[in-house]
Every structure is written in structure tokens, then in C-alpha cells.
Amino acid sequence: MNKQTKIIGILLLVLVVMLGGVYFYQRNFFTTHFLPKTYANNTDISELTVAQAEKKMLERNKSQVYEIKEGKEVIETLPKESLGIHYDFRDDLKKAMKQQKPSRWFLDSRQKKQLILTNHNLNEQELQTQLNQLKEKLDKINEERQPAQNASIEKTEVGFEIKPEVNGTAIDTGEVMAALTKSIQAGESTLDVSHFVHQPTVKANDPKLKEKLTQLEKISNQTVSYTLSGEKIDVPKETVTSWFIYNPESQEIDIDQEATKAYLASLGQKYNTSTNPTKFKSTKRGEVTVPAGTYSWTLAVDTEAAALREDLLAGNSVNRVPAFQGSAPAGAPLIGNTYIEIDMSNQHMYFYKNGKLELETDIVSGKPTTPTPHGVFYVWDKVKDTTLRGTNDDGSKYASPVDYWMPIDWTGVGIHDSPWQPAYGGQLWETIGSHGCINTPPSLAGNLFNAVEVGTPVLVF
Missing domain, CATH: 3.10.20.800 (Ubiquitin-like (UB roll))
Known part of the structure; x- marks a missing residue:
């Protein structure tokens, strides 16, 4: 082995040792830190510890808002914190940290990782306070808006007609509040209230509406x-x-x-x-x-x-x-051409049948203390051979047998023969008048009784 080869070997060994050192250092580092290109809810938490990542996310969430839109227009912006949303990411971040593979740091660091963390608490009281304030604002907006109106049939001075539908611009605040609560609980950040502007469901050309109008016009x-x-x-x-x-x-x-x-x-x-x-x-x-x-x-x-x-x-x-x-028919005139007429001033009685005078006679009516009632009465019964009973002015009882009795009211007044009367007509009623009945001469009472039918009107005036 020559000197050059030896130097190369030493350098390679040093490089391996250095690379190994770097690898093991990074492996140990990423057991407590998140890998590069790691995001949580769009927040970059690369190379941060759990505590550091949570702090960064909480600080970022403080600036997050919930937007109430109508189409593209933002009509209200609410800080999420004001809605009672309080996040706690620590447990989820710890769990994500454990799922990392530090030994693969050199491979996993090249890929972007997006963590979706939804762990949060919702303070219902704080949320309700904001919802109430928002509803007041929407109600105020609605004051200048038109609720949707279905086409309908309305009554006019001459009949009925279809009133056309009216397109709505008003927001259904009740539905908005329910949807907003659900959206916030789901961790969303926006709600479009244009989905809660309702339009008419019944139009002027609705077949059922036209059918009802035709029916109304017909029967009216x-x-x-x-x-x-x-x-x-x-x-x-x-x-x-x-x-x-x-x-x-x-x-x-x-x-x-x-x-x-x-x-x-x-x-x-x-x-x-x-x-x-x-x-x-x-x-x-x-x-x-x-x-x-x-x-x-x-x-x-x-x-x-x-x-x-x-x-x-x-x-x-x-x-x-x-x-x-x-007791009388309502369709015909109350008095037709058959009736009994009792003229109290003239103390005279007439019986007309089918427009022809059948009988007339003087009578004696009730005395001043028991006067004959005036009115339109009728013969509601006919009785022969009966006794009329009652009380005299002095309190004594009387019993008067009669041959013919025709009651005309419900108090005991009627027409009957009166053989005890010495005469009829004139002013005799003032001195020898009856207890209210129409005293009739016996010579004519039978004829009247036989000619008159039950139900015949009797006019006393």
C-alpha cells in the first residue's frame, strides 16, 4: 500500500465517520423536532419541538378570523377567539411527533407533510354572545330587504286574481345561526349567507294556483x-x-x-x-x-x-x-187572505176566508184591569165543551163553562162563547169586560168555531 492510497483511505474513513455523525445527530434531533417541510394547518413547523410548534400555531390562530360572506362580499369578520374557539394542539402534535421516523430523516425531509389538527374547545356562552350580536346586524340588514313571497290568490272588489310572486333578498337569520354554529364547530372559517336567501316556491304560472283561481271564480x-x-x-x-x-x-x-x-x-x-x-x-x-x-x-x-x-x-x-x-211560514206574507181581525177600538171581530168576509160580530174584550193583549196571534187549538178557570181581581177563583174555546196566545187568552154577557160592543168592555178573552155571542160562536181552522192568524189591535 503506497502513501497515496493510505491517505485516501484515511479521508474516506473520516468522511464516513462525519456522515455517520451527521446522520445520528439528525436522527436524534428529529426525535424531538419535526422534520423539514412539515406543516400543521398550513403553519410551517419544520425543525420545531412540540412546544415551539404549539406556540407558533396558537400565535397564528390568534390572528385567524371567521368571515361571513354574501357571495364575494364580506359582510362581517369575526376573530375566531371571540367565537369561543380555544385550541389545544399539544396532544395532536405529540402524536404526530411519535409517528415520525427519525431514522428516515434523510428521505422524509424531501417530502412536504401537511398535518390537519382539529383539537379545540368551544365556549358555548362566548359563541352565543357573538351569534346574538351577529343576528342583530343581519336583522338590521333585513330591514331594507324584501322577504320572498309566493304567488297567491287575493280577493279584489270584483272577485279574485293571482298576485305575482316577489323575489326575496332577505336573509333567513334563523337558518344562518344554525349553519354558523355547525360550521364553527367543524373548524371552518367562512359561511356564505347567500345560500340562506330564499326565493318563492309558488310562481304565478303554477298550475295548481291557476286551478284554484278557476275554481274560486266559478263558485264565487x-x-x-x-x-x-x-x-x-x-x-x-x-x-x-x-x-x-x-x-x-x-x-x-x-x-x-x-x-x-x-x-x-x-x-x-x-x-x-x-x-x-x-x-x-x-x-x-x-x-x-x-x-x-x-x-x-x-x-x-x-x-x-x-x-x-x-x-x-x-x-x-x-x-x-x-x-x-x-209558528208561521217565513216565505209568504205573515197575513194572507184568511185571518181573524179583532178591532179593539170598535169592539168588533171579522173573519175573512180566502179574501171573503165570512163572519163578523160585536165582541166584549178584556176589562181595564185585565186587558186583552194586542198582537199577531193564531188559533193554536180548538176545544168544545170545556171550563175556563182563573182568578178574579179580588183573588177569588172562577170557573166558566163554554161550548167553544179557541186559544190564541200562551197566557190563556182566546176566543169563546159567553152566554153570561147581556150585550156586546160599544164600551161594555170597560164595565163588564172579560179577563182578557174575546167574548163572542153564543149565536155566532159555533159558526166561527166550525169555520176557523187551527193555525188561522188572529190580529188584535
Whole structure:
């Protein structure tokens, strides 16, 4: 071996020793430090210890923000720390350090490594405070924005029409708050609120909406006519139209029962014979006004309103006598051409049948202390050979046998023969008047009894 070869050998040995030293030094170094080209959440932590890497990441996170965007525009920037996000990377960094292979440092150092660390704590109270403040800001923004409105059917003065949809610009803050909470918990850094600006789901050309409009137009064109006391009452078309209700949410058509009841009540107030007096053309005194009595009717508002609703929703026009309660029919005039007329001023009674005077006679009505009630009554029963009982003015009892008895009200007043009366007519009622009944001459009482049918109106005035 010559001298030159020996020198080369020594140099190679020194180089190997040096390289070995470097290798083992680096291997030992990277047991406590991260390899080159190591990044954690986009932060370069190359050749840093766990403590150094954590410190660097925490310092970097202090400057991190959460952006609230609307499209490309940033409408709010919030420091993540203010959202209650508190990171703790130590355990994850230690775990990443253990997964390194220091013995391969010379190979792994050439490759970029990106660690994704998500270990953090969330302070719910701090987060909620920021969310409340953000919601206030979004609500203020919404004050100048338009919520989306679906196309709908609206009532006009003449019918119904489709109101076009309105595109929305308002932000659904409730959905934003929920999405933001979820996004922050997932460690994200941005949220685009434009995804929470809703648009109409029902347009003016919606087939179902058009179908409902056609249906509404059809049924709201129905006519409603009532007959009361012989008079036909045509309900104005605009009134009928106003009764229809369209619910855009359920797309259901209904009738406003309060409105129909109010209208029917107004008819009752005008036409009810149970509360309104009856004008009557008397035999001797011309037109007289007779108070309401037992022969009358009352419009049944609730019953008729329910029937009206059913008819209109079925698309049926209405032309009828409305539902009523009472002893008289509501459709015809209360007094036709068959009735008993009792003229108290003239103390005279008339019986008309089919417009022809069948019988007339003087009578004796109730005395001043027990006057005969005025009103429109009716013969509700006919009884032969009965005894009328009651109390005299002095408190004593009386019992009066009669051959013919026709009660006309519910208090015991009626028409009967009175053989005890010496005469009839004039002012006799003031001195020998009855207890309220219509005393009739026995010679005519039987004829009247046989001619009059139960249900015959009796006008006392």
C-alpha cells in the first residue's frame, strides 16, 4: 500500500465517520423536532419541538378570523377567539411527533407533510354572545330587504286574481345561526349567507294556483236569493264574493261564517216577525200597525249560515226561503187572505176566508184591569165543551163553562162563547169586560168555531 492510497483511505474513513455523525445527530434531533417541510394547518413547523410548534400555531390562530360572506362580499369578520374557539394542539402534535421516523430523516425531509389538527374547545356562552350580536346586524340588514313571497290568490272588489310572486333578498337569520354554529364547530372559517336567501316556491304560472283561481271564480259567481214575507231578496254579487276565503298556505277555499251570519242577522233584524210589528190593512181603520205576537217566525242564523256554506262550496246557487223557527211560514206574507181581525177600538171581530168576509160580530174584550193583549196571534187549538178557570181581581177563583174555546196566545187568552154577557160592543168592555178573552155571542160562536181552522192568524189591535 503506497502513501497515496493510505491517505485516501484515511479521508474516506473520516468522511464516513462525519456522515455517520451527521446522520445520528439528525436522527436524534428529529426525535424531538419535526422534520423539514412539515406543516400543521398550513403553519410551517419544520425543525420545531412540540412546544415551539404549539406556540407558533396558537400565535397564528390568534390572528385567524371567521368571515361571513354574501357571495364575494364580506359582510362581517369575526376573530375566531371571540367565537369561543380555544385550541389545544399539544396532544395532536405529540402524536404526530411519535409517528415520525427519525431514522428516515434523510428521505422524509424531501417530502412536504401537511398535518390537519382539529383539537379545540368551544365556549358555548362566548359563541352565543357573538351569534346574538351577529343576528342583530343581519336583522338590521333585513330591514331594507324584501322577504320572498309566493304567488297567491287575493280577493279584489270584483272577485279574485293571482298576485305575482316577489323575489326575496332577505336573509333567513334563523337558518344562518344554525349553519354558523355547525360550521364553527367543524373548524371552518367562512359561511356564505347567500345560500340562506330564499326565493318563492309558488310562481304565478303554477298550475295548481291557476286551478284554484278557476275554481274560486266559478263558485264565487253563484247567486244567492232569499224569499221572506213574500219579498225576494237578491244578495249583491260583491257581497257573495266577499264571503269567500282563500287560504294560500293550505290552498283551501272556505266561507267566512262570521260574515254570512252578520248578513243573515241583518236580514233577521229587518224581516223577523217575532220582533217587528206587522202593517195590516184593517176593515174600518185603514192601515194599522200590529205588534209581534205568537204567530211569527225568526230567521235561524246559525242553521242557514251552515247550509249556505255547504251550498256555495258545492258550487250551487241559492234561491229559497232561509231556515227559520216559529209558528208561521217565513216565505209568504205573515197575513194572507184568511185571518181573524179583532178591532179593539170598535169592539168588533171579522173573519175573512180566502179574501171573503165570512163572519163578523160585536165582541166584549178584556176589562181595564185585565186587558186583552194586542198582537199577531193564531188559533193554536180548538176545544168544545170545556171550563175556563182563573182568578178574579179580588183573588177569588172562577170557573166558566163554554161550548167553544179557541186559544190564541200562551197566557190563556182566546176566543169563546159567553152566554153570561147581556150585550156586546160599544164600551161594555170597560164595565163588564172579560179577563182578557174575546167574548163572542153564543149565536155566532159555533159558526166561527166550525169555520176557523187551527193555525188561522188572529190580529188584535
